[in-house]
Amino acid sequence: MKTDKKAYGRYLGEETSARFFAGKLSQNEKEQTLRQLSELTRVFWSYLPGAAFRRHAQKLHSGAKVEQALLLADVTGFTALSERLSRIGREGAEEVTGIINSYFAPLIKIVHNYGGDVVYFGGDAFSAGFESVEGEPSPSHLRALQAAFEMQELVKNFTEIKTSSGAFPISLHLALHFGPTEIFSVGRRDLDLEYFMAGRVTNYASQLEDLSSGAELLISRELYDKAKTKITAEPAQGNTYKLVKVNEKVGHLEAAGREETEDIERSIEHLEAIRPYFSSWLTQRIMADPKSGGVAGEHRRVTMLFLNVWGVDFDDDQHAISKAQNYFSVLQEVVERYGGLVNKGDFSSLGHKVLILFGAHIAHENDEERALLCALEMLGREEFGYGGVKQKFGVNSGYVFAGTVGSALRREFTVMGDEVNLAARLMSSAGEQELLATAAIQRKNSGKFGFKNLGEREFKGKKHPITIYQVSKRDETGEDVFAKWMTESKAMVGRQKEKELLNSAVEKGISGQGQIISVVGEAGIGKSRLSRELIQNWAERGYSFFVGNCQSYGAAISYLPWADLLKSYLGIKEADPMEAKTSRIHKMLEIIDPALKEWSPIIGEVVGVPMPESELTKSLDAKLRQQRLFDLVLDIFSWGAAQEPLLLIIEDLHWADGASLGLLNYVARNIGDKPIVLCLVYRPIEVKHEFAGKEYHSQMTLKELSREESLELVKTLLDIQGMPPELEQLILKKSQGNPFFVEEVVKSLIEQEVVAEKDGQWRVVATDIAKINIPDTVQGVIMSRIDRLPAETREVLQISSVIGREFDQHILQAIYPKKVEINPHLKSLRGLDLVLSEQEGSYYFKHIMTQEVAYDSLPFSRRRELHNNIGDHIELSNEDKIEEALELLSHHYFHAQNWEPAFFYSVEAGDKAKKAYANQEALAHYDRALEVFDKMVEAGMLPELTRRIQEELKQKEAEVAK
Numbered sequence: 001m002k003t004d005k006k007a008y009g010r011y012l013g014e015e016t017s018a019r020f021f022a023g024k025l026s027q028n029e030k031e032q033t034l035r036q037l038s039e040l041t042r043v044f045w046s047y048l049p050g051a052a053f054r055r056h057a058q059k060l061h062s063g064a065k066v067e068q069a070l071l072l073a074d075v076t077g078f079t080a081l082s083e084r085l086s087r088i089g090r091e092g093a094e095e096v097t098g099i100i101n102s103y104f105a106p107l108i109k110i111v112h113n114y115g116g117d118v119v120y121f122g123g124d125a126f127s128a129g130f131e132s133v134e135g136e137p138s139p140s141h142l143r144a145l146q147a148a149f150e151m152q153e154l155v156k157n158f159t160e161i162k163t164s165s166g167a168f169p170i171s172l173h174l175a176l177h178f179g180p181t182e183i184f185s186v187g188r189r190d191l192d193l194e195y196f197m198a199g200r201v202t203n204y205a206s207q208l209e210d211l212s213s214g215a216e217l218l219i220s221r222e223l224y225d226k227a228k229t230k231i232t233a234e235p236a237q238g239n240t241y242k243l244v245k246v247n248e249k250v251g252h253l254e255a256a257g258r259e260e261t262e263d264i265e266r267s268i269e270h271l272e273a274i275r276p277y278f279s280s281w282l283t284q285r286i287m288a289d290p291k292s293g294g295v296a297g298e299h300r301r302v303t304m305l306f307l308n309v310w311g312v313d314f315d316d317d318q319h320a321i322s323k324a325q326n327y328f329s330v331l332q333e334v335v336e337r338y339g340g341l342v343n344k345g346d347f348s349s350l351g352h353k354v355l356i357l358f359g360a361h362i363a364h365e366n367d368e369e370r371a372l373l374c375a376l377e378m379l380g381r382e383e384f385g386y387g388g389v390k391q392k393f394g395v396n397s398g399y400v401f402a403g404t405v406g407s408a409l410r411r412e413f414t415v416m417g418d419e420v421n422l423a424a425r426l427m428s429s430a431g432e433q434e435l436l437a438t439a440a441i442q443r444k445n446s447g448k449f450g451f452k453n454l455g456e457r458e459f460k461g462k463k464h465p466i467t468i469y470q471v472s473k474r475d476e477t478g479e480d481v482f483a484k485w486m487t488e489s490k491a492m493v494g495r496q497k498e499k500e501l502l503n504s505a506v507e508k509g510i511s512g513q514g515q516i517i518s519v520v521g522e523a524g525i526g527k528s529r530l531s532r533e534l535i536q537n538w539a540e541r542g543y544s545f546f547v548g549n550c551q552s553y554g555a556a557i558s559y560l561p562w563a564d565l566l567k568s569y570l571g572i573k574e575a576d577p578m579e580a581k582t583s584r585i586h587k588m589l590e591i592i593d594p595a596l597k598e599w600s601p602i603i604g605e606v607v608g609v610p611m612p613e614s615e616l617t618k619s620l621d622a623k624l625r626q627q628r629l630f631d632l633v634l635d636i637f638s639w640g641a642a643q644e645p646l647l648l649i650i651e652d653l654h655w656a657d658g659a660s661l662g663l664l665n666y667v668a669r670n671i672g673d674k675p676i677v678l679c680l681v682y683r684p685i686e687v688k689h690e691f692a693g694k695e696y697h698s699q700m701t702l703k704e705l706s707r708e709e710s711l712e713l714v715k716t717l718l719d720i721q722g723m724p725p726e727l728e729q730l731i732l733k734k735s736q737g738n739p740f741f742v743e744e745v746v747k748s749l750i751e752q753e754v755v756a757e758k759d760g761q762w763r764v765v766a767t768d769i770a771k772i773n774i775p776d777t778v779q780g781v782i783m784s785r786i787d788r789l790p791a792e793t794r795e796v797l798q799i800s801s802v803i804g805r806e807f808d809q810h811i812l813q814a815i816y817p818k819k820v821e822i823n824p825h826l827k828s829l830r831g832l833d834l835v836l837s838e839q840e841g842s843y844y845f846k847h848i849m850t851q852e853v854a855y856d857s858l859p860f861s862r863r864r865e866l867h868n869n870i871g872d873h874i875e876l877s878n879e880d881k882i883e884e885a886l887e888l889l890s891h892h893y894f895h896a897q898n899w900e901p902a903f904f905y906s907v908e909a910g911d912k913a914k915k916a917y918a919n920q921e922a923l924a925h926y927d928r929a930l931e932v933f934d935k936m937v938e939a940g941m942l943p944e945l946t947r948r949i950q951e952e953l954k955q956k957e958a959e960v961a962k
Contacts, residue, residue: 007272011037011287012264020264030264036290037267043290044274046411047282049117049195052129056183057273060195063184063321069130069144069223070177070202071116072209073107073151075100077161077170078124079421079460084165086418090299091860092165093401093417097297098861099161100124100416105407107172110150114143115253118410119197120346122353123421126406127205127346129181129197138250141178141226145219148174149246152217175209176243177201177220182314184321185277186328187342193276194328194345198314202347208240210349217243279341281361282413288791295413297403297859300783301776303358303367303441304396304420305340305375306427307331310351311390323387334377338370343414351390353427360402360415363783365523368397368441372449372471375435380473393435394426395471401859425459426468435471442469449473493716493739494709495530498700502534505677505698510541510645514671516691517679521702522833523781524740527681530702531649534679538647544640545647550655558659559606561650562633567607569640581609589632592639602629603636626659630666637667638674645675653682665690672696704737713739717746724764727754736847744778782853785834792818796825797834801854802866806844815869868896875901886912887925894928899941903932 008017085092130144179201212218233241358367398419450472456465548561589596668691735741845851871892878885886909893902910925
């Protein structure tokens with residue numbers, strides 16, 4: 001297999017790759033490179049069922065029939081444990097992941113010891129396959145039985161799990177079956193492939209696992225018949241048996257030899273062979289940090305879309321594999337278009353389950369909406385029904401722990417938490433061709449989709465009934481242009497200079513001097529609010545305006561914003577019959593010029609109105625067809641501008657597709673002498689487009705509101721008489737002058753019942769207002785910016801957030817876990833306006849909420865480790881002036897849960913504040929010391945601490961006596 005040079009650059013880096021091909025690597029460098037490749041290979045293979053993959057890699061595209069024993073292991077009691085831990089918040093999901101990994105690790109080791117492969121993980125369960133191995137004296141079914149029996153014996157020592165919320169009974173139930181299975185790959189041939197196992201044997205194995213309970217080990221009749229002379233078993237429910245003992249023990253199977261990295265070329269060849277089974281996102285994460293397995297774990301708000309797909313007969317239909325491959329290719333394309341990630345699949349008692357994630361790898365402000373659109377598009381694909389494919393979906397969203405499940409031998413990236421479990425339960429509860437959602441999803445998307453309340457249902461693991469909704473097609477009933485601003489304040493705050501610029505552009509546009517206005521700014525800064533002001537100004541003069549929207553998931557949809565503009569201008573509504581839509585296009589073109597009617601199919605193609613090709617259009621090649629479209633669009637709006645001045649607005653231009661930008665530049669260069677105002681709203685982009693170079697183009701870049709303007713905005717939203725200063729400070733701190741953040745924080749104050757309306761007035765009703773949570777919408781905006789950073793720059797930002805709002809470069813460099821120069825990353829963060837610096841080596845987060853979101857995304861265990869390292873570094877660096885650092889040391893050791901130094905430094909910090917007559921600060925430090933003291937009592941630390949103090953006192957007394 002010939003590997004191209006790009007692959008070498010991918011794994012070695014461009015510089016090392018170039019030196020390798022030039023023959024300039026020393027022997028030591030070659031050995032170091034081989035060690036790095038060996039580590040990479042080990043990590044990549046841990047994400048695949050390695051032994052099975054090696055045996056059948058060449059057959060997976062067409063499929064292979066494999067006879068094997070299937071072992072399904074499921075943890076009993078895990079659902080109750082997970083639900084209870086969810087009550088303590090985000091740390092609960094992280095704790096659940098740690099528990100399941102520590103429980104799974106020895107079980108995975110047993111599977112490998114007996115030549116098995118963990119094929120799928122599923123929350124608190126996993127499935128493994130045991131194939132026959134040529135030359136191996138122990139048959140696969142006996143190895144599977146021995147492995148299951150050893151697992152059962154092992155977990156007898158772990159009948160209870162201790163957690164931060166108490167102890168929980170726990171056990172393992174297992175099910176084993178034997179027979180022929182179909183194994184194959186699904187997805188696009190060279191990208192994002194998934195390893196799949198299917199057939200009646202897999203479905204029955206799942207049914208068997210559903211039958212087992214407690215600490216049972218059930219085996220099927222087929223497996224019993226093969227092994228009955230070697231085991232002791234008792235009849236159980238149905239046609240199954242309960243395994244009591246394996247009478248003839250089999251030995252461990254020597255691990256299948258993973259490809260030795262004997263040379264660089266061979267190592268890269270092996271990595272390239274398995275690369276199609278990894279998303280580009282996961283590949284990048286593994287490459288950036290192979291030691292952590294690629295994903296260190298994060299707390300994130302994620303939307304989970306569970307899919308159940310069935311109806312294909314993998315045992316008797318010779319086209320079954322091609323049907324499955326076609327389905328999953330379409331699924332991946334649709335999921336990718338909406339910015340999601342096909343996370344994993346698993347066989348079930350009914351077909352296959354697939355978990356699709358939105359926001360797990362890249363956050364968006366509207367991940368719930370994307371998930372719903374994705375599911376509804378898949379449900380609307382009529383072609384699947386012809387092949388017998390059936391589907392149903394369940395969707396939920398919430399904070400989860402996104403990381404790896406399993407062990408270094410076998411793992412996968414996934415999300416864990418009670419919200420994930422609920423999404424899976426919804427899918428199971430759904431009917432064929434149905435999409436079910438939670439109330440949380442319905443609340444955020446009620447104006448965009450149809451939601452039918454199905455009432456409350458009981459779900460396993462949930463203490464209270466859950467209200468569920470059936471979701472239907474997006475509501476397209478002509479949204480009012482002002483609807484999306486309905487939650488905003490009526491009066492626009494600030495932006496006086498920008499309003500004057502808009503007025504000037506409007507006057508010029510109306511007088512026949514075409515204008516292009518760019519409204520530029522980060523998410524939530526008020527771009528759309530300013531364009532609303534422009535619309536209001538324009539409408540008050542009695543002229544028409546039209547709006548086109550780019551969608552964050554629409555970059556692959558050609559001419560999307562122009563389709564909006566044309567449909568709006570032509571008066572085409574989604575509910576209109578096709579004949580009416582066609583007629584409107586014909587009439588408009590005939591009015592402009594009767595000869596243009598023959599070109600109608602080109603406009604129809606853009607606005608979703610298919611028409612038969614005319615004599616003029618059917619022979620056009622792609623380039624001529626595009627040019628004719630550009631001319632027609634310009635003709636339509638030029639004609640319209642001759643009747644009255646026109647305002648055309650394109651929102652979210654940063655998400656526009658290439659074809660739309662091409663059309664935009666064409667229109668922009670031809671409106672200089674026409675009464676057309678073209679308003680373009682977008683976030684900062686690096687590329688300079690042609691339209692920005694026109695002399696009639698003006699750009700306004702929006703900045704944050706001042707402190708006074710922010711408070712004025714709050715008062716227009718909440719007219720609170722005598723607003724407490726601490727509430728003002730809280731809003732200002734959380735919002736940092738971003739109008740969207742101001743509004744969302746105010747909404748959160750209402751939702752979290754910090755303020756409430758009484759007798760027609762808003763009043764503060766909560767006593768502790770400092771603990772308000774960051775609203776999900778704001779968190780999504782910020783997290784989407786963080787996710788766009790390169791992996792190492794992102795890590796620098798997250799670690800900086802642990803130091804604090806303000807941080808010094810020397811502390812950051814000292815605690816940074818990798819031996820790399822961090823200055824380029826800090827420079828990049830400054831360039832992106834995420835951090836600022838007013839003196840060399842000293843930095844601070846521009847937005848406090850960026851620091852909070854970055855900090856909250858880190859695992860609690862990582863935060864504690866970093867706080868401890870920061871405390872140690874500060875302590876060491878300030879040995880001669882420790883009093884200056886008492887407060888910082890108290891803070892970092894407290895959050896590190898290193899109770900002993902946290903206690904002493906808190907007391908000393910309190911004493912220091914008391915001496916300075918800073919009584920409030922002194923009380924805060926003493927309160928912390930008392931809290932830490934209670935923690936030390938709980939941990940049983942006091943006897944040992946008392947003993948050490950007494951010894952030190954005796955030693956000092958002895959020294960004094962001398």
